[in-house]
Amino acid sequence: MDHARRLERWIDDRGGLAHATDVREAGFGRRAVDGAGARDLVRRLRRVWLYTRKAEAEELAAVRVGGRVACISAARRAGLWVPDAPGAHVAVPPNASRLESSGLILHWSIGPAPESSRTVVESLVNMLFHVAGCQPRAEALSVWESALNRGLTTVEVLRAVTWRSASARALVDAAVILSDSGLETFVVHRLRPLGLRMTQQAVLDGRPVDLLIGERLVVQIDGKHHLDPVQRRRDIAGDARLVLRGYTVLRFDYAQILFAWPTVLDAIVTAVAQGRHRPA
Structure with a gap:
């Protein structure tokens, strides 16, 4: 294999694009570069880059x-x-x-x-x-x-x-x-100054909920694993059962909790103001 073809293959092995300094340090001299260019095996871009047909457009x-x-x-x-x-x-x-x-x-x-x-x-x-x-x-x-x-x-x-x-x-x-601390702990820490009675991982309907405020207000917190469609359907079914048993369920995802906390807080305190944390 001649020098021009060797250079083409060497650049191909690196994704089709190489810096001229790397080419020189790999032992390819001016003759190999000029020869590959004359045969349109290798092209030059901005003087210091060499590329082949294998190079990606991006x-x-x-x-x-x-x-x-x-x-x-x-x-x-x-x-x-x-x-x-x-x-x-x-x-x-x-x-x-x-x-x-x-x-x-x-x-x-x-x-x-x-x-x-x-x-x-x-x-x-x-x-x-x-x-x-x-x-x-x-x-x-x-x-x-x-x-x-x-x-x-x-x-x-x-x-x-x-x-x-x-x-x-x-x-x-x-x-x-x-x-580290988790979304649930983050939420509890933010709500603690309100003086509400909160229970983490309270078991309702045979399953733990993320946070129970008072006796009837459930706050569910969706982390990344809740993006799974099967998990999502399970969450919706569980929420429906709790609502039918007289609970109010507020569900928030991680993006709302981390980046839109004022709206989350407003929903929770409004539910408390409506007495939804107390038995009917």
Whole structure:
């Protein structure tokens, strides 16, 4: 196999895109690069990148504007859960040239982790940083939780990062709540100043409920596992049985509790004001 074909295969093995410095350090000289270019086996992009027909369009688009694949585009490549949204997300430095970026969602910001100029997909920490600033909080938290559940990072690691972003710090706090004290404890702590009589894991209708206020007001808290359709149907059936037995059931999901607490609190105190925590 001649040098041009060897270079093409070497770049193919790396996804079809390689930095010129990596090519040179791998032992391919000018003759191999020029020969591969003359035969249209390898093409050059922004002078310092070489690519083959195997290169992915999303990576080429990122390199073309001097950036790297970022945010939910990088999360999707890492096998994380991502919301179904169009467009390729690309992170570029704040001082990057304003090149044609049609079809791209640009992030003009620098994440907390330094990146090599030779990488085309941003690191996990920077990906989470951009997700936090780009996506609605509930969706962003789901991406972060996906990274934690897959073992790609830990809460301890995320807490130690200097995020420089209020949205990212809020997601760290939420991840800590979900992994450590739990949503149920979080809710009880927030309600305790009201002086209500609360019972955690009270058994009603043969099954424990998350929180019983007084004697008749049930607060159910949906964590991530409640997204499962089978579990969801079981929850609905259980709520219906409790209502038929004279209980009032308020059910909230994790996003409401973590990011819309005032609305959750308002629903609970309104139910108490209506006497729904007392027997009829």
